[in-house]
Structures are given as C-alpha cells and as structure tokens.
Amino acid sequence: MYFALTDDQRDFGAAVRDFLAGKFDTEAVRAVVEDPEGSGHPAALWQAMGEQGWLAVLVPEERDGLGLGMVDAQVIARELGAGVAPGPWRGTVLAAEAIRLAGSRSQQQQWLPKLAAGDVVGALALRGSTEDGWPAVEYAESADLLVVADNVGLRLLRRDEVTTRRLDSFDGTTRLATVTLADGVGEPLPGATSRALTELAARAAILVAADLVGIAHESLTRTVDYDRERKQFGVPVGSFQALKHHLADLHIGVTMAEHAVLYAAHALDTGSAADPDAALAVAVAKSKASDSAAQMTGAMIQYLGGIGYTWEHEAHFFYKRAKRLAGTHGTADDHRARIAELTID
Amino acid sequence: MDLSFTADEERFRDELRGWLSAHIPEEWTRPGFWASLPSKENFELRREWERDKALAGFAGIQWPTEYGGRGGTPGMKAIYDEEMVRARAPQTVNPLGLTFLAPTVMAIGTDAQRKEIIGPMLRNEVIWCQGFSEPGAGSDLAALSTRGVRDGDDFVVNGQKVWTTNAVHGDKIFTMVRTEPGAERHRGISMMLISMDQPGVEARPLKQMSGASEFGEVFFTDARVPASECLGELGDGWRTAMLLLSFERGASGIGQYTEFRRQYDEIVEVARALGRDRDPVVRGKLARVLAELECLRYHAMHVLTQVERGRDLGFEASMTKLQWSETFQDLWEVFDDVIGPDATVREPVPGLDLAAMHAQAMWSRSVTIWGGSSQVQRNIVAERVLGLPR
Numbered sequence: 018m019y020f021a022l023t024d025d026q027r028d029f030g031a032a033v034r035d036f037l038a039g040k041f042d043t044e045a046v047r048a049v050v051e052d053p054e055g056s057g058h059p060a061a062l063w064q065a066m067g068e069q070g071w072l073a074v075l076v077p078e079e080r081d082g083l084g085l086g087m088v089d090a091q092v093i094a095r096e097l098g099a100g101v102a103p104g105p106w107r108g109t110v111l112a113a114e115a116i117r118l119a120g121s122r123s124q125q126q127q128w129l130p131k132l133a134a135g136d137v138v139g140a141l142a143l144r145g146s147t148e149d150g151w152p153a154v155e156y157a158e159s160a161d162l163l164v165v166a167d168n169v170g171l172r173l174l175r176r177d178e179v180t181t182r183r184l185d186s187f188d189g190t191t192r193l194a195t196v197t198l199a200d201g202v203g204e205p206l207p208g209a210t211s212r213a214l215t216e217l218a219a220r221a222a223i224l225v226a227a228d229l230v231g232i233a234h235e236s237l238t239r240t241v242d243y244d245r246e247r248k249q250f251g252v253p254v255g256s257f258q259a260l261k262h263h264l265a266d267l268h269i270g271v272t273m274a275e276h277a278v279l280y281a282a283h284a285l286d287t288g289s290a291a292d293p294d295a296a297l298a299v300a301v302a303k304s305k306a307s308d309s310a311a312q313m314t315g316a317m318i319q320y321l322g323g324i325g326y327t328w329e330h331e332a333h334f335f336y337k338r339a340k341r342l343a344g345t346h347g348t349a350d351d352h353r354a355r356i357a358e359l360t361i362d
Numbered sequence: 363m364d365l366s367f368t369a370d371e372e373r374f375r376d377e378l379r380g381w382l383s384a385h386i387p388e389e390w391t392r393p394g395f396w397a398s399l400p401s402k403e404n405f406e407l408r409r410e411w412e413r414d415k416a417l418a419g420f421a422g423i424q425w426p427t428e429y430g431g432r433g434g435t436p437g438m439k440a441i442y443d444e445e446m447v448r449a450r451a452p453q454t455v456n457p458l459g460l461t462f463l464a465p466t467v468m469a470i471g472t473d474a475q476r477k478e479i480i481g482p483m484l485r486n487e488v489i490w491c492q493g494f495s496e497p498g499a500g501s502d503l504a505a506l507s508t509r510g511v512r513d514g515d516d517f518v519v520n521g522q523k524v525w526t527t528n529a530v531h532g533d534k535i536f537t538m539v540r541t542e543p544g545a546e547r548h549r550g551i552s553m554m555l556i557s558m559d560q561p562g563v564e565a566r567p568l569k570q571m572s573g574a575s576e577f578g579e580v581f582f583t584d585a586r587v588p589a590s591e592c593l594g595e596l597g598d599g600w601r602t603a604m605l606l607l608s609f610e611r612g613a614s615g616i617g618q619y620t621e622f623r624r625q626y627d628e629i630v631e632v633a634r635a636l637g638r639d640r641d642p643v644v645r646g647k648l649a650r651v652l653a654e655l656e657c658l659r660y661h662a663m664h665v666l667t668q669v670e671r672g673r674d675l676g677f678e679a680s681m682t683k684l685q686w687s688e689t690f691q692d693l694w695e696v697f698d699d700v701i702g703p704d705a706t707v708r709e710p711v712p713g714l715d716l717a718a719m720h721a722q723a724m725w726s727r728s729v730t731i732w733g734g735s736s737q738v739q740r741n742i743v744a745e746r747v748l749g750l751p752r
Contacts (some may be wrong), residue, residue, distance in 0.1 A: 019667055169695060245751060260722070266740065276661050279660070298656070301652075
C-alpha cells in the first residue's frame, strides 16, 4: 500500500511552488487582477510553464511530452491554486488531453508537441453547443486552439474560426469569454466517443478540484498564521475555541479533499473513468474540494476580520477563485447528484 | 501510488476468508440475531468462537509470534478488520484488552506480566476491562480520584469507575488509581491490574439511552491489589495511560469504512422500501454523507501507508477519530430523515423491522463522546496539528 506522492512528485510540486513564490507571487497576481482589460496571460509566466514542463505533463513522450499521469498533473494544478496563478495552463493541458484521447494520429502529431511546449495556447469548452455557443470559457481569447463539445462529440476550432466576447468576472485571476462560431466549422476529433468524453470530463473535474484543494490549503495556512499573531482582548485570537474548533474541522475537510483528489487522479491513471469506483471518486473529489475551498476561503475572510474584507488584502483572490472553480466542471450539487445515481439507483 | 496489498497479504486474506466462511453459521449473520440472545449467552458464544479463531491463528495479527501473535503486517491487520466486517463475524469480547492492554504490556510490561497476561487474553480466559473515566473525571481524566493506600505488599483501593465496557463480564481491570497522597493532577497515578473477582469490587450494568448495557460501573470498596500488579512504574500511570491510548492509532479505518458503507446501503434499502429514494432532498443528504464515507476510506489508505513505514501518526489520530465518528453520526441522522414521520417507529410498514437500525442510530450518539469527545479532539487538532495557541 502506498497512498502518497513519490519523492519526485513532491519535488515537482515544490519546484512549481518555489517558482511562483520567487517569480510570480501575489503581488504579480495583483497586477493581473487590477488590470481587468488586460489579457490576464502574463508572458513570462507562460514561458516558464512551457520551459519547466508544466504544460507537457500529460502529453506522451513520443509527442515531446513528459508522459506522466493525473497524479502528477494534480500536483501542478494544486500549486497553481495555492498561488492563485493566472494563465491558460488548465485549458492548454485539457485541450491536449482531448486530442490525445480522441484525436486522429495526424491531429496528435500536429498539435500535441506545440501544446506541450506552450507554442500553442489551448482552451476547452464542454458546456455549450454549436447553435448557442459556449459560455464562460477560460482564456478563450488567448487560445490559438479550442476544443469544444458539439452535439455529437468534440470539435477542434482555430482562433480565426470563432468569435469571442469577454465576460466580466469578479475573479480577476482568470479571463472568461463566450465563444461562438464565426467562419468555418473546424474539424471533428474522430475518437470523441461518449467514453472519451467521460474521460475528458473526469480529468477536467479533477484538475479543477486540485486547484481548489490548493486554494483551500493555502487559505488555511494563511489564516492560522494570522490568528496565531493577531491579538484582541490581550490574547491571540487563535486561542479562542470558537475559532479553533471551526479551523480544526476545516483542516480535516481540506485534508479529506486532498485525499479524495489523489485517489481519483490515481483511479484515472490506472483505469477507466467509467468504472464505478473511479466515477464515484471523481464526484466525491470535486464535490468535497468545491465545498472545502468555498468554506475555507469564507472562513479566511471572517477570521482575518476587517482586513480580510479589504481590497488591499489578497484574501479575496482566493475567495473569488474558489467561488468560480466551485462551479466549474460541475458544482458540488451536480456531483452529489452523480453520487446519488451511483449509490442509490 | 500503489493501492494493492502484497501477495502474502492477499494469501492471508484467502486463508482468513476460508476460515470465517467455515466457522460462522448463516443464522449468526441475520439482522437481529445477536440482539435476540440473552446477554450472558451472547457473551459466552462470542467468547468461545473468538477463542477458536485465536487457536486457528487469526488473532493478534500484528503481534510477535513469541506472544502467540501471527507476526503479520499492518496490511494484514487492515485486511483482517475488513474481512471480519464482510463476514459479519461476531464482535470481540475483549476489545480493550486486545487493542490497548496487550501492546502496552508488550512494550513496557515485565516478563512475568507478558507471560501471564497475553496468552490467556488471546484465548479469552481472562476478559479485561478498562477503568479510566469516573463520575468526576470524563474529558478531564486527570481529575480522577480513585485512590489506593499502601498496606503491606498490597494497595487498598476505593473509588468508582464508569463507562466501563464489559464491566459485568470482566475478570480483571486495568485502572488508573491515585497511589501517592497529595500528588497533583498527572502525578502519583498508577496503572493497577485489579482482579474483579473479589468482595471489594462490584460491577453494575449501566442502562444506556438505547436501552442496551454495553457499559457498566465499577465500585471499589477496600478492594485489594498486590503492588506488583502495576503496569509501568508505580506513580507513573499517566505516562502508561498515554502510551496505552496511542495504540488506538492503528489502521482500523478500512474495516470501519466497510461496516459504515454497508449501513449506508441498508439505509438506501429502507429509503427504497418507503418510496423516499427519489426525493431530491434525501438523495442530496445521502450523497453528502457518502462522500464523507469515501473520504474515510481514502484517509484509511493514507494512515495505513504511514503505519507501514513506521511513522508515528501522533495527533493526526484525532483527525481520524473526528472523521469517522462525526460521519457515522451524520449517517444515522440521515436515516432519521429517510424515515421522516415514522422516525421512532420500529416497524413503519409491515415486514420492515427497523429495531437494529434504530439501535445503531442511538449508538451513534455515543461515538462522539467516548474515546475523547469531539470537542477534545478539535482542541488537539487545533493546538497540536495546526499549532494554534492554547
């Protein structure tokens, strides 16, 4: 039995974390948040993601990728969440996954090396349709290549085949846009069976869940650090049981979400997302991570007191990102409905 | 990640499964069977069965062979816990002895104690009780006041213990006694091993809110215990107790998950029988508790991984306790929601006898109190794991 990350996986996570702490800290995030008209896609960060293999994690070695699995990918996603990092990492990784799972040989040959290197920015839209378009797609404006779900399967669209319309989002650590078809209809991914779609949706949900776990964990750490020092009534506020007991429960919740994401990622690496145990694990992980991050970031604002409600403090980066991602690739309630189907019906 | 057990461990699973299927009569696995037996008969049947199991080599799974154990791995213990639940095997009659006393004796007992205590315990010749809680010492265990006064080679013990599992069946009790007058709080306590078969010891069943009597009270009135019948040093009983309680931090979560998941499925069956399984609110509540149960399973794998590598989980054990006990209680609250207007009725529709399930629902109120209440556990997690100030 080995239910834990390997040393290599831990080192990978530490490298992402160290890079963000040194080169793209919350002040850099603030610059993105406070420039809502901007692309939200800092070039220096993107270049580093390409150089350090963060984009290549799931791409097979024969397509110039690292050929690793979801356990490795969730390590990166988690650190990006902890760093509230902007940029089209997830969309690019998932567009590549879509092509790996459902693309033709030539589509794979053409796109996977470029996506792995960061030469091409990808985006994924599983919610929407050819007629009505695809709402709130992450970094659709930055994407050179979009993978969208249509009525029959998946479709590859290039930037010039779509029209995008920026959506205002109160989460400034991303950019969202509505996508509609402009000229052309792109090309279908020939292997986009319902099974491939299930695999893709599961991977999307787990990468979002891992980001949420990173957000929740970092928010907990920041809250505990603050409440150890902050004094009221002559004592640290963290000595009051009203806070302690809630923070203890939140810590357990975050830890359980972390376990659930790890288990689900491993289940996807070793079997099919359609397998009932894997399907259950994905639904458990996403619902638990969504709830934990929403609760924890809300508690962070509460237990920082007034400062936590200011624009000046970065607590709201975490809170707003958690709110957005809690609803991305299935809300907690959506995933609980799936749990009910799997265990009641 | 590697969630498999070794080939040796899987062989052990097959052997154990084979033995259990040959030695558990079908009748024993029916709901309500054990509850239908008189207490004494119930206990004796389980005592004998468990002795046979031990003689067949399926006890003390992780204990060294020199003490009559199997010398197995933590993975085998996890498999054992899981298979016992799956087979609906009878509950152990010596839980406190097996879980707490035996490993403590192996760690710090004298050679004589190791010889005298462990073998007879494995064969259920001696049933052990634990005497920790007192009417005035619950969460604040150091407030205990049972006292022992030296009289020649013996101590003469007076006081009262409460919440003693198997009190009326017990042969001996390992119990915390103040043996140094004037010593305060954690000092001057000794872990005495007292024979319950003497005029100075009286055990009474304690009728619980469920109507059952798993627990009892033990009264010491000039009870005698030889000074040599002390585990660890005289006066050092607090440390002995802390060591003893640390043995709860094993990897039993996989067995617990197996049991609770079966209970979840039984509650779903009731929902179906009552036509409540399509109710979206009920479904949402069931799904929420199921998610927590699955997390308990994943967490158990994490714990087992740490235990297999010899890492001390330390205060993380409090997180495990909170996760299983709070989830178990939530599960049975959902049961009440499922039966709704008939929440207290034994047979809401003819043929649907819920007595055993109501008993579980009642029992679920106790698990967040015993073994360290949820409030004490949250203090531990906040202070010892998160590092918040006391």
